[in-house]
Amino acid sequence: MVEKKEFGSKDVSRAAILMALSQNRQEEKKIQEDFSKVGIRCAAVDFGGEFITSVMKIVERAVVAAKREGVINEVHQEEGAVAGATREAISQIMQKAIGLNVGGKIGIARFEEHVAVAIFFGIGLLHLNEVAIGLGHRVI
Numbered sequence: 001m002v003e004k005k006e007f008g009s010k011d012v013s014r015a016a017i018l019m020a021l022s023q024n025r026q027e028e029k030k031i032q033e034d035f036s037k038v039g040i041r042c043a044a045v046d047f048g049g050e051f052i053t054s055v056m057k058i059v060e061r062a063v064v065a066a067k068r069e070g071v072i073n074e075v076h077q078e079e080g081a082v083a084g085a086t087r088e089a090i091s092q093i094m095q096k097a098i099g100l101n102v103g104g105k106i107g108i109a110r111f112e113e114h115v116a117v118a119i120f121f122g123i124g125l126l127h128l129n130e131v132a133i134g135l136g137h138r139v140i
Helices: 009-021 025-036 051-068 076-091
Strands: 041-050 101-111 114-125 128-139
Touching (some): 009 025, 009 041, 009 101, 009 114, 009 128, 025 041, 041 051, 051 076, 051 114, 076 114, 076 128
Antiparallel strands (some): 101 114
């Protein structure tokens, strides 16, 4: 595990990506515990559905998961930072996903003022899937 005491946007983004790539709840909790030891708070949540109708649900799930896991406080600026980073991550894969079904996991990480949201997408129709990762970062 990383032993630094100060982390920047790259480190926080890495934590969010690892959370989004976790394969199950046990792995998710292990990653969360490891990062917690060095001061990076993390959360993750699954999502799925038709892309267009899922966009707002994805943003809502990210904000709710971040609050539930103590990554952010229930403050307008912090909720807005997570929502904005989530929208940025979604916008990076929008062209691939419009009109198709998506599913995957949202990873959220924070260290001090840095917040990153990574979204791992499975995009497709039936078994013909494409995969993509969107990443957004904000400063609170």
